[in-house]
Amino acid sequence: MNTRNLTLLTDLYELTMMQGYFETQENETVIFDVFFRNNPNNGGYSIMAGLDQVIDYIKNLNFSYEDVDYLRGLGIFSEDFLHYLSGFHFSGDIYAIPEGSVIFPKEPLLKIVAPIMEAQLVETAILNIINHQCLIATKASRVVYAAQGDGIMEFGLRRAQGPDAGLYGARAAMIGGCVGTSNVLAGQMFDVPVMGTHAHSWIMSFKDEYTAFKEYARLYPNACTLLVDTYDTLKSGVPNAIRVFTEMRDAGIHPKSYGIRLDSGDLAYLSKKARKMLDEAGFTDAVIAASNDLDEFLINDLKIQGAKIGSWGVGTNLITSKDCPSFGGVYKLSAIQNSDGEFIPKIKISENVEKITNPGDKTIYRVYDKETGKIRADLICFADETWNEEDELLLFDPNATWKKTRLPGGSYTMKEILLPIFKHGECIYESPSVMEIAQFCKKEKETLWDETKRLFNPHGVYVDLSRSLYDTKTRLLDEMSK
């Protein structure tokens, strides 16, 4: 569906470096890792999203005549380099963690293995796509967690930072666990459920609230959620809704889904009062939906207050991830291939220990407790290391190596989670549908311990290095410090 050519969606410096590599180097094959350093909102995990858009981007990479002409006009690129660009396509390999997976800081979400000019160009767009969708999928997952099984409707399009953020944000929100979106184009593009109620303008356009409700119920008897706060929620809105539901019941109409939406005032108080009124009128299955600047913390608090809300419309705070507006994924060189075809590990050191990278051609194994199926740790190792689940597995914290855990052979299982997506420039991976990814994401969250899922001070999941990777990292750091 998305066949946009985003080739120039890059920072200028990627192109100036590309020209520099073109003039000074052999275009060696290199490895770049995409990883992030902290979970949004001090959470215990994040959600992988955006891979399908990265795949589209890579497939459509080519410099059109107009693109080359535009670059020529900048006056900084040679004709030889522009000629190279006009024949450019991506010829490398890409590995990635599948969308919907739970992911943790420091592990490579994507690994790009390609000639340096190609690998450098794609940095910006890959980060742009992955950072946005991981952020919103993770936010959605937190909001869904707070709702304790109630449905979350994604209502944010009007407040998203432009059309793309609205569309791909809705996609990511569905992956994170929302039950539907009000965004119709997202519904069409990603084949996800669209849903919604009506606005205050509907009520205000009729001579009175009762007539507005009655007409809405006549038109949409099977998805009849009436917005009750236009005039006075408890004195007018809820009684008028009950009057209309009673008329429907008397006429033998039994809607599949019906109820009210609260959009202002004290949502705990109003929902309890409204629940009582609906129940007393015999509408115990009427759903009370709520909206108005909600987020995971407010929903959590409303649950604690005993709010009788069964469905939540969440807009601004979700689609913009307002309290944590960026994901912080980075793209770092980790190895360069020598003339023997061997990958030589590279490391970036920093005053800040957090920013020291993991060198080499790596992969990730997820280690599960055999009995519970829960994640024990992720193990980053060299891609050619092999493991046997019958052997004892030593896990140690790379920042505090004395913290060791020994898993006896047979007590754990391992799964490689970095999968091949492109091989020699060809896509060899078929993305599941968004709803399949959402289903997978739900299962993924079942592999987290409850302590990792909670909103406040969650336990982190260990992301460890294999002995061999740890030793290489330490050796490179020692060499650098000499």
Ligand SMILES: Nc1ncnc2c1ncn2[C@@H]1O[C@H](COP(=O)(O)OP(=O)(O)OP(=O)(O)O)[C@@H](O)[C@H]1O
């Ligand atoms: N019981 C509650 N506990 C905590 N926060 C609540 C509760 N009920 C509502 N809120 C939140 O308080 C904030 C203010 O809501 P309120 O309806 O008073 O103001 P408002 O947003 O200005 O209303 P309006 O949409 O009519 O302009 C909203 O974010 C709302 O979700």
Ligand SMILES: O=P(O)(O)OC[C@H]1O[C@H](OP(=O)(O)OP(=O)(O)O)[C@H](O)[C@@H]1O
């Ligand atoms: O509050 P959000 O989480 O963004 O959810 C979506 C909001 O959008 C609609 O109103 P709109 O914001 O257009 O108007 P309002 O602020 O006057 O309710 C709707 O009634 C919700 O309140």
Ligand SMILES: O=C(O)c1cccnc1
């Ligand atoms: O359908 C709704 O109720 C809706 C949609 C977008 C924003 N606010 C509410």
